[in-house]
Structure formats: structure tokens, C-alpha cells
Amino acid sequence: MPVTIDGKPYHFILDTGAPYTFIDNRSAAALSKALPSKDVPEYFRDYVGGLAVIDGTALKQDQVVYWETRPIQIGARTISSSVPWIGVDLSMFDMSYGSHVDGLLGANAFRQLNWGFDNVAHTLAVWSQPPSTAGYERCAPYEDAFGSSPSLNILLANGNGGPMKIDTGSTFTVSPLDHIQIFKDQGATVEDIGKFSRMSANGVYEVDSYLVDGLHLGDLPIGQLQTFASQEGGGSTLGMNFLSRFDRFAFIPSEMLFCFNARHFTRNDPKPLRLIELSVESGHLLIGPVNLSSDSLPEGLEPGDVLVSVNGKPVEPADIEALRHQLAYTPSGQLELQIEREGTQSTIKL
Incomplete structure (x- = not known):
């Protein structure tokens, strides 16, 4: 989402899975100043030292720089903070999103405003005052707490059942393996659909993926929900495939x-037909990234291949999510990729 800081535009992700506002160190250096440790509240330093908020992987303390905050404007609305921005290297997010990500607006920013999303019109509304609930068919209470994310029962x-956190910064739902086993033990259908490659601030890693069916929001069945496995001990989070x-x-x-x-809440996430991760480097869409294992790729593709076109249509980094x-769901025999490897182009049919 676009935000304004000191009169200049920046690109942030609204990420309720992050408890505080994170900023890319490259962006922060151009608009703020780093704070010495003595100027950062001790409780906050201790809290950040225990965080594991970037796709479930541990936040390394040598990655962190604390930055003096500036007011962040979303349209005419202003978000401020009583604690410093947490500065990290978000370059892996650039590779994953296809554009530069300046920062993550975390739960502390999320709580300061009211948020309305329209998935049909693809719009976001932000209000300072609580909106009327008259235009909504249903309302459900959610839970929230210090250092946490909003969670629905x-x-x-x-x-x-129990609470699952809302993570607007994650494409898919994430659950630790012990929760996935509980879902299965208590009547949900769980199908293992293989390993997926994911990118986080700490690099590329592989996770097991499942289709989980049998979860409900109140009396509404959610339907088949693609779910990534996380490390043991964390909570379950509902990603954008739920919202x-x-x-x-x-x-x-x-x-x-x-x-x-x-109107059509209950739906099934389809089972992917193939696993092909994409990244953006130097303005090009790559199969990979380059340090991805080739074991998970279809025959004929290698990490680092430049994707030139799909079914004859040239590709752009901004189209990475589509x-x-x-690539995941096109039926077999109907997908043709033009790739470039070491200066030579070739066609791969899948």
C-alpha cells in the first residue's frame, strides 16, 4: 500500500503478522537516523530479541538497526509510534513481490485505524472513526494482545477449536505441524501436497504444504484451505487465502x-499441479531464486533461468503473483514457457 513520509511516497505492506513497524535499512537511511542502543527502551530491545516474525523464521539480532520514527500518512490519516522502527534487510521481499518494499506496517500501526477491504472492487478504505456495521451481514469478535496479532476463533x-491469528502479510495460511495433526485427529481432512519453496528476510527455505478441510468460522465452513507447515511451538495464522x-x-x-x-465464502483452494517459485532480480523474472534446489522444479527448468514469456505473452515483474x-494451476499440456539460460533462449512445454 502507498504511504507518505516527510512528503515523499513509499511502499509498505500492511502486515498484521508483524507486531511492530519494520523498515528496510536502505529506505530508512534516506529518511531517518539510526538510534544508539541506549536510546531504545530496554523492554523493547528485549522483546525484539525474542521475535520470530518473518515467515516464522527467527529474527537475527545482527540484522536489526533501530531507527528514529517519522509520522506515516495513509491518505489524510497519520500513524505514529512510541517505539523505534525496526530496521532489517527486506531485499528478499523485493525479490518476492516484484517491486521495492520499504517496510511493513505491523499490528501497532494496524490498531490505530479502522480498515475496510473490498475484494470485489479491489479497494482499501481507512477510517479514523469506527465505521457503521450496518452494511455488513455479519460481525464476529476478535482477540488482540500486546506483541500479538488479531485472532479469530x-x-x-x-x-x-481456538484462536488463529490474522496475518495479512502472508499469502497462505500457516500452521505448526502439531496443529495440523490436531486438525486431523479432530475430524478435518488433511492432504499432503508436497514441499514448496518460500522466501523470507532470512533467505530461501522449503516447507511442507497441505490442503486442510474441516475448519469453520462460526457456522460457516471455510472449505479446503492451502496451509504451509511452520516450526513447532508457534501458533496458526490465517493468510490472505482465507481473507x-x-x-x-x-x-x-x-x-x-x-x-x-x-456470498460465496465456502470454497476450495485448488491443488497445485506443479511447484515453480519465481523471484525478481535486476528487473528480470527468474525461475528460482538462483539458490533454490532444482529438485522441486519440473524437468527442463533450472534455478536462475530467466522467464521471458508464458504462452507467448511477455512477462513483467509486476505480474509475479498472477x-x-x-504456473501452478494451468492444466498439463497447456503451458509453454520461453526461458533464457546463459544467453540462449529455449521453449519448455509443461
Whole structure:
């Protein structure tokens, strides 16, 4: 989402999975100044020292720089902070999103405003005052706490369940393996669909992926939900593949209400036909990134191959998310990739 700092435009991700605001050190150096350790509240330094917020991987302390904050404007609305920005290297996010990511607006920023999302019109509304709930078909209370993320109560068919955090910074839902086993033990259907490569601030890593069916929001069945496995001990988080099921939804922090309209809420995430990760480097779309294992790629593709076109259409870095979907779900025999490797172009049919 676009924000303004000191009159200049920046690109931040609204990430409720991050407890505080993170900023890329390259961007921060141009608009703020680094703070010495003595100027950072001790409780905050201790708290950040225990964080594992970037796609479930541990935040390394030698990565962190604390930066003096500036007011962040979203349209006419202003977000401020009582604690420093947490500076890290977000270059892996640039590779994953296809454009430069200046920072992550975390849960502390999220709580300061009210947020309305329209998945049909593809718009985001931000209000200082709580909006009327009259235009929404349903509202459900959510939980929140210091250093955490908003969480909804998710049930299984047998009535058991518990809170799952909302992570707007994650494309997919994430659960530790012990939670996935609990889902299975209590009646949910869990299908193992293989390993996926993911990119985080700490590099590239592989995770097991599942299709989980049997979760409910109140009396509404969610349907088949693609879920990545995380490290043991963490909580389960609902990513954008959950939030995309709503036509419209709003978070109202002052009331701790999640309100929504959903004509076709129950839906099944499809099973991917192939696993091809993409990244952006030096303005080019790559198969990979280059340090990805080739074992997970279809025959004929290698990490670092430049993707030139798909089914005859030239590709652009800004299309990376749509291309990921196209590569994963296009039926066999209907996908033709033009790639370049060491200066030579070739065609791969999948």
C-alpha cells in the first residue's frame, strides 16, 4: 500500500503478522537516523530479541538497526509510534513481490485505524472513526494482545477449536505441524501436497504444504484451505487465502470486531499441479531464486533461468503473483514457457 513520509511516497505492506513497524535499512537511511542502543527502551530491545516474525523464521539480532520514527500518512490519516522502527534487510521481499518494499506496517500501526477491504472492487478504505456495521451481514469478535496479532476463533466440525491469528502479510495460511495433526485427529481432512519453496528476510527455505478441510468460522465452513507447515511451538495464522473468501470485510480495533459480507465464502483452494517459485532480480523474472534446489522444479527448468514469456505473452515483474498462479494451476499440456539460460533462449512445454 502507498504511504507518505516527510512528503515523499513509499511502499509498505500492511502486515498484521508483524507486531511492530519494520523498515528496510536502505529506505530508512534516506529518511531517518539510526538510534544508539541506549536510546531504545530496554523492554523493547528485549522483546525484539525474542521475535520470530518473518515467515516464522527467527529474527537475527545482527540484522536489526533501530531507527528514529517519522509520522506515516495513509491518505489524510497519520500513524505514529512510541517505539523505534525496526530496521532489517527486506531485499528478499523485493525479490518476492516484484517491486521495492520499504517496510511493513505491523499490528501497532494496524490498531490505530479502522480498515475496510473490498475484494470485489479491489479497494482499501481507512477510517479514523469506527465505521457503521450496518452494511455488513455479519460481525464476529476478535482477540488482540500486546506483541500479538488479531485472532479469530476457528472451529472444527465437532465444535472444538481456538484462536488463529490474522496475518495479512502472508499469502497462505500457516500452521505448526502439531496443529495440523490436531486438525486431523479432530475430524478435518488433511492432504499432503508436497514441499514448496518460500522466501523470507532470512533467505530461501522449503516447507511442507497441505490442503486442510474441516475448519469453520462460526457456522460457516471455510472449505479446503492451502496451509504451509511452520516450526513447532508457534501458533496458526490465517493468510490472505482465507481473507480472499470475503466479498467485503472490515476490522474495527476499538470494538475488536471483524465484520464481513460473503456470498460465496465456502470454497476450495485448488491443488497445485506443479511447484515453480519465481523471484525478481535486476528487473528480470527468474525461475528460482538462483539458490533454490532444482529438485522441486519440473524437468527442463533450472534455478536462475530467466522467464521471458508464458504462452507467448511477455512477462513483467509486476505480474509475479498472477504468474505464480498461472504456473501452478494451468492444466498439463497447456503451458509453454520461453526461458533464457546463459544467453540462449529455449521453449519448455509443461
